[in-house]
Amino acid sequence: MIHFFFPLVIGGILTDAFGKLFAVIWSVIKWIGRLLKKLFQGLIDLLVGFFEVIYALIDGLLYFLYKIGVLAVKLFLLFFELAKMIVSLFVGFAKTLASLVYIPKGGSGHGYSEMLGKIFSSMKPLQLDPIAYILLFILWMFTVVAAIKLLSSIRVGGD
Template identity: 90%
Template sequence: MIFVPLVLAGILGDAFGKLFDVIWSVIKWIGRLLKKLFQGLIDLIVGFFEVIYALIDGLLYFLYKIGVLAVKLFLLFFELAKMIVSLFVGFAKTLASLVYVPRGGSGNGYSDMLGKIFTAMQPLKLEPIAYILLFILWMFTAVAAIKLLSSIRVGGE
């Protein structure tokens, strides 16, 4: 009697095993069918979003490069303005130094001594020579600055 339930259990186990194998095969077949049916649609949707992503990526990169160019142009004009301002400041200081008026010192004896030297040199009339030398110095400096600025080319030499 013990043998009968074991045989019956083996038959039922094999039957249900084969039944579940068939059910699992049907589920896998339906899955493969759905994959084949929707794979084209999924590829189309993925391709569309890849194109959209590439367009957005290109646009953002373009905007980034425009920003980099704007910063570089700003720095270029800022440095150019600094150079022009320093050139004018140097010109103004040179023109201001053409006329030296000895003043009272700020606690040291150098200004008083320079004032005495300039007073003693008044009869020699050396001011025109100093003016001429300062003008020549300024002209050479201006010509050198213009040559330097004109030698700067795109790409250099």
Template identity: 75%
Template sequence: MGIIGSAFGKLFNVIWSGIKWLGQFIKNLFQGLIDLLVGFFKVIYALIDGLLYLLYKIGMLAVKLFELLFETAKLLWSLVVGFARTLASLSYSPRGSSGTGYSEMLGKLFANLSFLQIDVVAYILLFGLWIFTAVAAMKLLSSIRVGGD
């Protein structure tokens, strides 16, 4: 290699150094812009992620609230049905075709005791017994703890 080869080598090195410097300059110039864009989209992504998480938690809260209201309605309905059945069972009607003679015998007994007029007292006592049982059941249910508190 002579003088011409070494001159082209040095020229190539200078040109190559200039291209590397220009590439580094363009990289540094656009790196700030790219970092700015990436940071902006990270913030946007975090906001969207937080909003979707908030909507998810609101949905979970709505489901739990609906379950609570549904269970409360079921409890109230059971209380109303129990009260209605108790009131319906207050009137005794003897049946003779039940297969046992107890119904007919109790019917005759109640028919003969009507002159004592204790049926009102029996109704009041039966109602009081039902209320006492309902209150005791509610106290028992409210004392049960769910979970590992």
């Protein structure tokens, strides 16, 4: 009878021993798997964080270059408009000086220029031409001074 129970006892002990051995081996494998998973996850998080920083730097640099371009365009438009204003001021001054000598002449057939010609010819004896030239020049000078004051009162930043 001992012979009958002996293989069962030894078989049970061996089964238990191998079962516990494989359970320990399996728990070690699971522990190593968890450790590798955490290690790889940390590595991936580190790589993702690194590339996010690189992306943010590139994004910031490109935005900075974009804003420099916007500023350059705004400055160009400002100087272009300022140049147009100065040119129109000088053209107006030149036209005003050129128009100081007015010779009434016949127009292209409408009644206003003929009527103005008659008015100027009838006012010749009063000799108002010098006064008109002086008043025209004073009016032009006040316009220039007002334009310069307006340009100098414009402040950067909307003050």
